[in-house]
Amino acid sequence: MKVIICENNINQLAYTAQTIRNYAMIEDNGISIALATPDPHEVIRFLEKEKADCFFLDIDLESNINGLELADYIRNKDTLASIIFITTHNQMIHLTFQYKIAALDFIVKDDFESNKNHLIHSLATAFNRYRQLGKEEQTLQFQVKIGSLVRNIPYDEIYFFESSSNSHKIVMHTKKGLFEFYGTLKDILNLNQRFFRCHKSYIVNLKLIFEINKKDRLIIMENKEVCPVSHRLIQELDRSHSLIKNIKQ
């Protein structure tokens, strides 16, 4: 796994590089430092020809682009790279790190000792991600993206999907909350057999149904929310619901 460090304090730069090299030597896991520089432009030049997997960036680079902009550039080029920020305490912009850059972690510069442990910890996490990249299968999870942040929501947590009447938006009702995204209900039907289209605007998760009221043509989900059923689908709903109860997946 190739690592790039960009930090304008030369001492800090050397210290970080040394820590990483030591760790790589001890673990003997093929982690190498591809580039360590105080100049962000050098990083950009490097990335034009080659690739790296893990980045440690300082925010204040005393150059005409700061660490955040550099991270944005890296993220646009590579959506899967691990980006870790090294920052002084009062530059903590958590939400920006999370949503705009999808940063893996951020390390506070103030304290050298705990710095080292945190550094190694985030390096190990990045390495694990790097190894998982080929193998990751999005089984039984629904992916929604917002900004650079990717969320994987297990099917077990999705109650139902609802399409909005006047735009191509779908609202997903889950145990954790409501998520919206652009799309059509047709795309969702084929994902898994537990998803059943019970109405023009609704797809329910058969496994999370609490009760079916056939008389009023309503489905009550486990979170007490109610979904309507079109009258011609009520029988099929009943059938599919009984079937799914016996299936593990």
Added chain:
Amino acid sequence: MFLKSTLLLMLYLLLQILSVIFAFSFLIKNRFNIVFYIASFFIIIIPSITIYFYKDWISFIYLLISNIIVFYFFTRDKISILHSFIIFILAIISDHIISFGFTLINLQFNNDFTLIIARSISFIIIFNLFIFLYRWFTYKYIKINSIPNKITLLGLCIVFITLIFFYINLFHLSNRVDLATIKFNTFLFIFYFIFMIILLALILKIFFKEQKFKEKETQYENFLIYVSMLEKANKDVQKFRHDYINILLTLKNFIDTNNLNDLRLYFEESILNFEKKTLDDQKILNHLKNIEVLGLKGLITSKAIIAQEQNILFSLEVPSTIQNIDFNLINLTRILGIFLDNAIESAQNCTDGSIQLALLNLDELQTLIIIKNSLDNASINIADIFNDSSSSKGNGRGLGLSIVKQIIEFEDNVILNTHIEGCYFIQELLIRKRV
């Protein structure tokens, strides 16, 4: 012969009633299901036509009332009543224009059949033209859902009076069918209708002006708060500089007396802590200056101050400049205001409550606003909080989010995520530039 002309007349009536019903579903933009059309057929069409042959004026009243009832029943929206009245008036005017037009051009027909066909086609053309104009007018100049009930009520009264006026004229004042009467009636109707429209337009214009004025006032007040925050921050900077000099002098003292231990202690205690305590205001102001949308600046400032007064940790992140957001500014400040009010209410009940607010430019086309606050009640049901009736915090609390839902429902370039992560409540608002 008699039967044939009655049949034709009935067909013509049927056509007009059908046009009215279709015009309504066209105006509402929704597609009604088959039940609506079946209901219309049995409740509106059949009785109206049958009654017409007994007493035409009763049929007229019945048609109007049944229209209003059926339309309101299927949409549950008061605006249907207004639409029903207007459609009716437009149908009457169209009919009169045709009668007048035909007699003016002195159109003669060989038999009743061609006459009815000609009238039908003309009616469809002219009536639908009016309906298109009406829809264009209302969608372009009036966002109907943002007009308060008082004005809609006033509009309804005026339209209702107009209709009564037409009605009396049509059926009671004169039963002659000569050119002069028709001509007089047509012009009278058109004149009165235009007068009514102008009156309504004026009322609306004045109303909107007043709204804008009130919003400008609030924006101005918020901006003044921002300015006072700047002034306070300025004062703090002076104090800061003063304290800093004191600290340096103390350090110098330790160095002069070669007191390394105390120096180390003092440095760790004072300096690092000092940096951490860096004026929260300074931090917020630093990020605030990246927001170039003035209305937002003022709003965020006032809410930040309120939060800090409640001992809530407030952090603002605006890493790059936000120059404009493709969303109605008044609605945006309203939505953000509601979100922040809710966040403050929730966080103040937590120990070490905090609110994090971020405005991020994802790329040139998207702006992402995130509000993350400490949650006091971990078991709230997310779907419930958007409903009018539910409120875990007394009055006014639940109402806010239902207003947000109303505003967002009509915009197709906005995405709202609402969820809980651990002990935090997070709302993400993604606004895309409309193409």
